[in-house]
Amino acid sequence: MTIAPALSVVVPVFNEQDNVAPLLDEILAALRGNALLGDGGFEVVYVDDHSRDATLATLQRLRAATPELRVLHHAVQSGQSTAIRNGVKAARGAWVATLDGDGQNDPADIPKLLAQRAQAAPEVKLFAGWRVQRMDSGSKRWASKWANAIRARLLRDATPDTGCGIKLFERAAFLELPYFDHMHRYLPALMQRAGWQTVSVPVNHRHRGSGVSKYNNLGRALVGIGDLRGVAWLIRRSKRTAVEELP
Template sequence: MSKPQLSVVVPVFNERDNVAPLVHEITAALRGVADFEIVYVDDHSRDDTLAVLSSLKDEVPELRVIHHVSQSGQSTAVRNGVRAARGQWIATLDGDGQNDPADIPKLLVERAGAAPEIKLFAGWRVNRQDSGSKRWASKWANAIRARMLRDDTPDTGCGIKLFERAAFLELPYFDHMHRYLPALMQRAGWKTVSVPVNHRPRSAGVSKYNNLNRALVGIADLRGVAWLIRRAKITRTEEI
């Protein structure tokens, strides 16, 4: 079996009503554009998300399904999806349908014209479709993160990203790492760019986060990532 050029990794937890519409949107956006696969990672959903995904495999040959036997969180789901992926480049989407798969070709175009040292193309939600409190909390968190990490990224929490698989797998792994990919990529010596993308209201299901739990874990994570950046040492090598 030949390897695809691109793997689209989608972590999900209790998103049964969003699975089928998003899978079909991904195939509509990418068929004829790139040789791709779709890797869904079900984080031990308590609804019938897994059953919906299993039934979709019969009609969507590009679809693969990974299942967590215990709930492990979004970062672990993303990492396990990337580890299972066969493509050299990875596109990620949140499973709630708020990211638009039609933006993936835009990221591919950005990559095609970019310098080889750019390993991450991060989505930037310029027109957020969340509640006012969620937008305010995100703006506050982004400002603090930018001040502490200096990652020059206006929207590190956007779920749609395109990155090189090998570069991602070299990054330090920890819970919630998916929120700090630009800073971690830069720590590893690579460059990143932000690309404006579409953002949509959630059409089904409920958010798995609230502003308080995001803030509580974010404080500890920020301190940890800042420590990692301070302790980083990059040495380029050459063979003679």
């Protein structure tokens, strides 16, 4: 019988042909033989969002030489949130770590998140990366600063950086959250809405290795306005209560 891995690492990618192999090597270096994973080990689930370059071909080549690697492919480009959700649904680990596929997140920070989980209360279901020193352009840092300030005021999620791609969360808790496009930007607020606690952990942030960003400030802002209103509505309409089964 196949033993389920202790951790699944989910990486969504779109047109990242030059970043796939270096990032995978770093994931393997960070997690192979890591004592925090016990005997379960780990798997890496790449989700190709219908790339138009050689990303999928590169993943297929790497898969032949990497037993931990699994590859999913979207028949139609569907966006990062859908890629993450499909990766989590396919994951076999009880806990999932996510990374952006552009190489700006550092896989060496995954053990740091695992160490935080080991000493946290059971009620903490999400450990969110916090990019203390951003390596993005000045305009992108400025836009992110204002977006985080507005989000914090509306959602009161006490999270300094929800846009960081590196996160660690319980798979079952994630799959109970309401799904919508761009939901990955609001995971702390959604987890707290579900009754769980979240913790922000300082992590490394790096310059993009190659390729170009798939987002621009204006597009992110326009989408974010509607998303913020929707998430705020979800929080206002949420009701939770303890449930007891009678003997």
